Amino acid sequence: MPTYLLKSLPLCGALVMALSACTSEAPLNDTDSDDRLQPPAVTIASPDNGVELDDATVDVTLALSGDVAALRYALNDATPEEILLDEVVADYTFELNAHPGSNVLWAEAIASDGRTARDEVAFWLSADLPPQISFESASQTPIFEESFTLSAAITSPGGELDAVELRVNDANISVEEDALTLVDEAPYTYSFETVLTLSEGENLIELRATHGDASVTETLLLTRGQDTEAPTLAEINLPDGSSVESRQPWLSGRVTDNVEVAELRLLKEGADAVIISVNEDGTFGAPVDLLPGPNAFTLEAEDVFGNTTSLERSLYFGARTSAGGSHTGAILNGQIFAWGRNNKGQAGVGYTSNLGDTDPAHPDAPMPVSLGEGEEAVALAFGQNSSLALSASGQVYAWGDNGDGQLCVGTPGSAELDEEDRLEPTLVTLSEPAIAIFRGNSHSLILGASGQVYACGDNGSGQLGDGTTESRDLPTPVEGLEDVIAIRAGSASSYALTASGQVYAWGRNSYGNLALGTDDSDAHPTPAIIDGLEEVVDLANGRDHVVALTRTGELFGWGLNASNQLGQQPDWEDGEVHEVAPLTTIDASLNLARVGAGGNQSFIVTAEGLAYGWGQNGFGNLGTPTEDDLTNAEDPVFGLVGLDDLGVGALHSVALRNDGRIFTWGWSFQGSLGAGESAINAWSYRVPVLVDVEAP
Numbered sequence: 171m172p173t174y175l176l177k178s179l180p181l182c183g184a185l186v187m188a189l190s191a192c193t194s195e196a197p198l199n200d201t202d203s204d205d206r207l208q209p210p211a212v213t214i215a216s217p218d219n220g221v222e223l224d225d226a227t228v229d230v231t232l233a234l235s236g237d238v239a240a241l242r243y244a245l246n247d248a249t250p251e252e253i254l255l256d257e258v259v260a261d262y263t264f265e266l267n268a269h270p271g272s273n274v275l276w277a278e279a280i281a282s283d284g285r286t287a288r289d290e291v292a293f294w295l296s297a298d299l300p301p302q303i304s305f306e307s308a309s310q311t312p313i314f315e316e317s318f319t320l321s322a323a324i325t326s327p328g329g330e331l332d333a334v335e336l337r338v339n340d341a342n343i344s345v346e347e348d349a350l351t352l353v354d355e356a357p358y359t360y361s362f363e364t365v366l367t368l369s370e371g372e373n374l375i376e377l378r379a380t381h382g383d384a385s386v387t388e389t390l391l392l393t394r395g396q397d398t399e400a401p402t403l404a405e406i407n408l409p410d411g412s413s414v415e416s417r418q419p420w421l422s423g424r425v426t427d428n429v430e431v432a433e434l435r436l437l438k439e440g441a442d443a444v445i446i447s448v449n450e451d452g453t454f455g456a457p458v459d460l461l462p463g464p465n466a467f468t469l470e471a472e473d474v475f476g477n478t479t480s481l482e483r484s485l486y487f488g489a490r491t492s493a494g495g496s497h498t499g500a501i502l503n504g505q506i507f508a509w510g511r512n513n514k515g516q517a518g519v520g521y522t523s524n525l526g527d528t529d530p531a532h533p534d535a536p537m538p539v540s541l542g543e544g545e546e547a548v549a550l551a552f553g554q555n556s557s558l559a560l561s562a563s564g565q566v567y568a569w570g571d572n573g574d575g576q577l578c579v580g581t582p583g584s585a586e587l588d589e590e591d592r593l594e595p596t597l598v599t600l601s602e603p604a605i606a607i608f609r610g611n612s613h614s615l616i617l618g619a620s621g622q623v624y625a626c627g628d629n630g631s632g633q634l635g636d637g638t639t640e641s642r643d644l645p646t647p648v649e650g651l652e653d654v655i656a657i658r659a660g661s662a663s664s665y666a667l668t669a670s671g672q673v674y675a676w677g678r679n680s681y682g683n684l685a686l687g688t689d690d691s692d693a694h695p696t697p698a699i700i701d702g703l704e705e706v707v708d709l710a711n712g713r714d715h716v717v718a719l720t721r722t723g724e725l726f727g728w729g730l731n732a733s734n735q736l737g738q739q740p741d742w743e744d745g746e747v748h749e750v751a752p753l754t755t756i757d758a759s760l761n762l763a764r765v766g767a768g769g770n771q772s773f774i775v776t777a778e779g780l781a782y783g784w785g786q787n788g789f790g791n792l793g794t795p796t797e798d799d800l801t802n803a804e805d806p807v808f809g810l811v812g813l814d815d816l817g818v819g820a821l822h823s824v825a826l827r828n829d830g831r832i833f834t835w836g837w838s839f840q841g842s843l844g845a846g847e848s849a850i851n852a853w854s855y856r857v858p859v860l861v862d863v864e865a866p
Contacts, residue, residue: 180575211783212238245273246273270357299327306322318367323359333605336377400479409814494819498842506518604619615664617654702726790854806843808856812828834855
């Protein structure tokens with residue numbers, strides 16, 4: 171399958187080697203790259219320009235050539251559609267609904283380096299079209315009163331209506347003149363409303379609208395009598411099957427009933443039913459206890475008549491994708507695949523390598539990583555040049571850079587810090603099963619099943635939370651924490667989220683990392699609660715900034731803001747936010763499911779499985795065609811809908827879609843995007859690349 175190569179902004183050579191942010195420009199090292207990219211081209215092959223059509227459904231064919239990685243198109247003033255192409259195609263076809271009269275269609279082809287080509291046609295649609303009827307009352311809705319108000323919207327694209335007729339149970343019903351109200355003349359749109367008297371049992375309603383020789387009849391079946399309608403469950407915040415990195419994620423939604431909801435229950439196999447409180451407006455929220463890996467549960471709503479609705483859902487506890495400095499990994503059906511930079515053995519394939527090596531081969535495309543016979547992976551945590559994995563049995567494995575003991579594989583009783591790199595997964599000795607893992611820059615965090623947090627690695631800023639600044643090469647208990655449900659780690663800072671929604675922080679505070687109201691160069695080796703945060707349900711951190719999501723869907727942040735990774739406010743002038751602040755530049759109407767962050771960028775994932783990013787974007791970090799840093803969540807990652815998992819690295823990201831496909835975008839270095847030898851090294855990919863890997 172071909173890979174699309176995206177052209178980037180010029181980058182500084184020092185950043186390529188150090189993988190840290192910079193703003194100065196330097197020439198690309200691939201001087202013949204432009205010769206390898208053909209300009210995009212698009213032609214609207216059908217419909218023909220100026221043609222007259224007699225069907226509102228229009229078949230569209232786009233003829234494509236050159237380097238076309240994505241498409242954008244729109245009819246008239248509609249919101250443009252965006253399509254990410256997984257493979258090279260000569261023609262792309264789809265359907266559109268036109269309106270009578272003149273219509274204008276435009277299409278745009280987007281190359282992998284952001285170049286565009288555009289075509290446009292105009293055509294005419296005949297006005298002799300039938301009306302359209304849309305009932306505002308649900309079909310088969312139980313009615314408990316004799317009188318019922320029937321409401322409908324009628325659109326006549328061909329012109330003014332000539333007649334409206336109503337029948338109930340085969341009997342003609344007289345329609346009063348004021349039952350039909352003209353709302354708009356372009357096209358002719360009417361509201362229809364009348365009061366009906368219903369008989370016991372089923373009532374078949376037929377509404378007919380006529381324009382000229384064209385007419386349409388729509389039916390509605392209403393039942394009057396005993397309530398037989400079950401409650402409705404909707405607006406669930408966490409996408410079905412998606413990954414979370416908390417053992418007690420907050421599940422919210424809305425339950426409604428035509429009469430009254432009696433009880434809402436959460437059911438899990440082998441556990442007692444949990445009764446969830448429902449607010450007057452039908453909204454609800456409750457934590458869901460999870461084990462590492464996939465978790466199935468059922469939401470069951472019952473009304474006062476005993477009618478029940480069951481909604482089966484699943485959530486995955488653990489990160490199935492992860493991105494480090496320039497290496498990347500994913501879990502498919504318990505098997506780890508890794509690729510990218512491997513100078514410290516961080517890919518876990520048993521040797522070190524550099525791009526271009528063939529014997530053994532450098533992992534510029536996904537390679538399987540084994541935890542040992544019988545062990546299935548359930549979570550990954552990649553950071554800088556080190557890697558962690560959690561198995562279904564609760565074991566932790568580590569590999570890669572160990573220069574500060576961050577792999578937690580030292581020898582008990584030894585006076586010397588174990589600084590030897592590991593080239594393949596090595597078992598970490600822990601006194602209890604682990605349920606969560608997380609990687610910082612040079613330290614690691616592990617959450618035990620008891621709720622105890624353990625840490626190892628560099629401790630110069632107190633990021634291990636054991637009250638000292640002494641580095642450790644074995645899992646060391648973090649002091650003063652209880653009921654921890656999630657852990658996070660930045661460059662040299664650490665965070666823990668508790669079941670009560672409180673956040674604790676310790677370690678580095680050079681950029682206001684700990685939300686103490688200032689910055690300092692002191693070590694902070696003991697966890698302290700962060701003031702100004704309540705009911706937090708998810709945390710994410712980049713190198714030196716943190717984003718928090720609350721039960722009410724509000725976003726807060728603090729720390730480094732040099733690339734607007736926390737957004738922008740008038741009183742933020744020094745590139746740092748020293749205390750908890752609301753992120754007001756992020757659209758509050760988005761139905762947020764979780765947050766993500768890495769390097770100097772931040773992301774949100776919505777209940778619809780869309781990822782929006784903001785912050786640093788000079789390397790394609792945010793997965794959108796624009797090359798500018800963003801202060802807010804303007805557009806979702808291009809072409810990706812239905813994300814189950816998102817891993818954000820220093821300058822690149824990886825995502826798992828709900829169809830099992832994996833995509834990467836951002837800075838391509840040493841094979842970090844997993845696109846194989848065809849991917850350009852030291853290059854920015856702004857449109858996501860499909861990674862060629864199949865689940866075992």
